[in-house]
Amino acid sequence: MAQNSQKPVLTLMQGNEAVAAGALAAGCNYFAGYPITPSTEVAEILANELPKRGHTFIQMEDEIASIAAIIGASLAGAKSFTATSGPGFSLMQEGIGFAKITETPCVVVNVQRGGPSTGLPTSPAQGEIMQSRWGSHGDAPAIVLYPDSVKESYALTIRAFNLAEKYRTCVVLLLDEVLGHMREAITIPDASEIQIINRIKPTVPANWYKHYDENQKYLSPLASYGEGYRFHVTGLAHDAQGFPTNKPQEAGAMMERLQKKIVHNIRDLVQIESYKMEDANIAIFAAGIMARSAKAAVKMARAEGLKVGLLRPLTIWPFPDDAVRKMLKNVDYVVVPELNQGQFLHELRRLVKSTTDSKLIGLQRVNGTLITPTEILQKIKDVL
């Protein structure tokens, strides 16, 4: 997988392979996971690659143990990672909440398959748009990225690690089953071209160290176990030192920090692709594999003289409110194709001013097959 040669080589690679390669490029040195279709290739590749580099791979007894192990490893200084799919993602929710409240960096890839429950293990679905935002109990914001190609799976995996380190949180990468198993030719960039962000290390003496330093704005330094700082970590509400508290002002400050570090950095976090939106009067809003159907539909529509554009979020959480509001202002209709019962549609409704005069047109499918470009085009023609 490592590219040592001088000139860039095109490599035919699966989405899951690109995720594994991206993780290694980002500096991942710890993986704990449990096999599950359709994400298993990620674990298989890292089981091969991590020991070669002297890093750790461990197959745990279940997904609950996997998320626990990567959080433990991260507290000991690892850039840690796990990959799963629907049922495993559900089991990980409590752990994801723990990573968020303890502000421990880690990355979880969820290669979505048909659900609920065991569902359609080898078929595509986009059922975890909302779960990736709200799945863990309690109320904490999420950073969730959503690639639409093999190349972008590589790039966004690196970005997921960077954001996890920078914002000290669990970052989720959603893939579609089709993308996880799809092969495309990509060029692996040279290591020198890849920007890597690592957590900030404390420089203060051990007895001055606060695990959650409010004076550092929202992004505070993070020590690791074994470095002499001997800090405490708990899933209970905690004060700046990490010690449990039930004082309203301390618990409130903690929750506020979790919110603010996302909300105040929305420009850094949100990424969108705007395709032929300049003169569009009809927009398609879609992510992941559905954005590929949508883009093909835009091309077909344009060939017929219809002014259709596409807005595609690469970061789905935090939600790109500003871009969506602008889109809603400029177009007559927004078609929302998605492989679920209307999760994106639901979120878009929040940003529509009038609920009686909705511009939003849903297009949903949950039978394990993709919505084709022709079907999207037909939907557009239906509303015209």
Added chain:
Amino acid sequence: MGKVSQRVVHDFLRHDKKFPHVWCSGCSNGTILGTIIRAIAEQNLDRNNITMVSGIGCSSRMPVYIDLNTLHSLHGRAIAFATGIKTFKPDMKVIVVTGDGDSTAIGGNHLIHAARRNIDMTVIVVNNNIYGMTGGQYSPTTPDDAKATTSPYGNFDRQFDICDLVIGAGATYVARSSAFHTMELQKMIVDAMNHKGFSIIDVISACPVIYGRMNKKGGPPEMMQAMRDNTVLNTATAKLPPEKLEGKTIRGVFKNVQCPEYCEQYAKVVEKIKETSDE
């Protein structure tokens, strides 16, 4: 057996904001924490190189009071978090403090798999036969006929013998002691921490305020006396007539063997890959 001054216990506690502690008077948790501290102090270890991990429950509140690297994790998952720390930093000494419900009910899967892997960590199960923090529900170690808020007519749900359980799962150091036998427990903790592999100590402990009251076990002193009177060391059982052993819980070291340890095995794999790629 190394004696450690009272000053040492004080020195190991976190005094900023941490006290008073959450435990009821008469609870065994304080005694066990003191014993763990003495066992660590006796070994003159670098505190920066010890991490204490716990789950959720009364005993799992222990890490916050002790000046080590500490992690108060999720209910049942302490061993899984500890596995993450240990496999990433194999030189770190890892101690897990957990309760009977935490380790054998919700966390039973992680317990048996850590034992199977023979990963080097020391698990101290504070076994008080009850879910104390939630107010007294029966646990997998609550005895027959015992009263709990969820067994108001007496418990009929069969018990785990934690030592038998982990021996079956492949643990390589398995012992039982009690909060009464602190010197014995201290030695076991030292031995367990120096054992290369998965070590576990089932510590009989008292919950006088909830379990004791519900089951008319008397106050803290009576429950301590019961630990003394109702247990027998396994090295003494051979000399005792059967009637003297009836109803007694056996203490002692039940297993202490050397087997390949997980992190060492992993390091060997890494070494082997390196050698073959160097060739």
Added chain:
Amino acid sequence: MSKLVFKEIRLSGSGGQGLILGGIILANAAVNDGNKVTQTQSYGPESRGGYSRADVIISNEDINFPEAIRQDILLSLTQEACDKYSLDLKQGGILIVDTTFVKYIAIQAPNTYELPFTDIAQEQLGTQLVTNILSLAFLVRISGIVNEKSLEKAIRKTVKPAFVDLNIKAMKLGFSLATKEKRLRQKEEDLEVQV
């Protein structure tokens, strides 16, 4: 700007017939040719048996929708696959079926090729395992969808070293079957012209 090339190929059959590997090899060959490619797959839970298909789209421009839903070329190695997909074949598309398992074909088009690939593999190469490469090579020579040298390079790169020779043999046999088939059709056409 060169003319847009956009070809959809579907390799279909059941699990264990090596169709996904075939798809990967075809996709690699297309990359070797300097084209854009997507390769997707769909399969049931079975490692052996059940349904399986590999889709390859080859284009000189970016490919958006990655599934071959209106095929230019369809290879079907089982009756079930042939029934399921042959009606999606584009007008004038190429249909190649393995008559070892496919006994009825719903459509009759001039570009239909019927050969007992599995039987041929068993008889001439001693194993059914290379039916995928045999039929893929046949498909490539009939359609010219990728450069034959690119295909050989892709096979050498993709299959396990111990099986390269066998697979190259299967490829060559596939090519020669295609040449024979082409000659046969040419003759028939010539005859028709004469009549």
